[in-house]
Amino acid sequence: MSDAPARDREVVAGAIFHGGRLLLAQRTRPPALAGRWELPGGKVEEFESPQSALVRELREELAVEVRCGARIGVDVPLSRGMVLRAYRAELVSGEPVALEHSQLRWVDAEELLSMDLVDNDRAWIPELLEELSAL
Numbered sequence: 001m002s003d004a005p006a007r008d009r010e011v012v013a014g015a016i017f018h019g020g021r022l023l024l025a026q027r028t029r030p031p032a033l034a035g036r037w038e039l040p041g042g043k044v045e046e047f048e049s050p051q052s053a054l055v056r057e058l059r060e061e062l063a064v065e066v067r068c069g070a071r072i073g074v075d076v077p078l079s080r081g082m083v084l085r086a087y088r089a090e091l092v093s094g095e096p097v098a099l100e101h102s103q104l105r106w107v108d109a110e111e112l113l114s115m116d117l118v119d120n121d122r123a124w125i126p127e128l129l130e131e132l133s134a135l
């Protein structure tokens, strides 16, 4: 863990759509978020672009190769000046495996609305639903 101040750091999350569904991942940590669902992702490291961070995080967490696409939805402010941003992620190779989450689920629009998403990710529901209904 770095001692660098977290201020102005970015967290990226990836929306992977496939076969008319969106991939959600169930968190294992911290205790307050364990069991809740999110778009997989993580912190951008120093000197790393958000796009490279997304590719790295999804490789580490899901064992897939993705191409980072367009932004989706609003910037979500986190604590200590951090900001959370979602990007579309296109699967290039591999089948997602839950290496760091407790499970994965491919959801359609109706299921997305019934999932216990982490609060931050709820900000993107309108755009995610729009995308799912267009697929």
Ligand code: CDP
Pocket: 011, 012, 013, 033, 038, 039, 040, 041, 042, 043, 044, 078, 084, 118, 120, 121
């Ligand atoms: O894996 P890493 O430690 O780099 O990051 P993380 O713990 O997955 O995410 C960093 C912060 O962003 C945490 O506070 C998460 O709760 C938040 N986050 C989120 O709200 N929604 C996501 N889809 C991904 C991360």
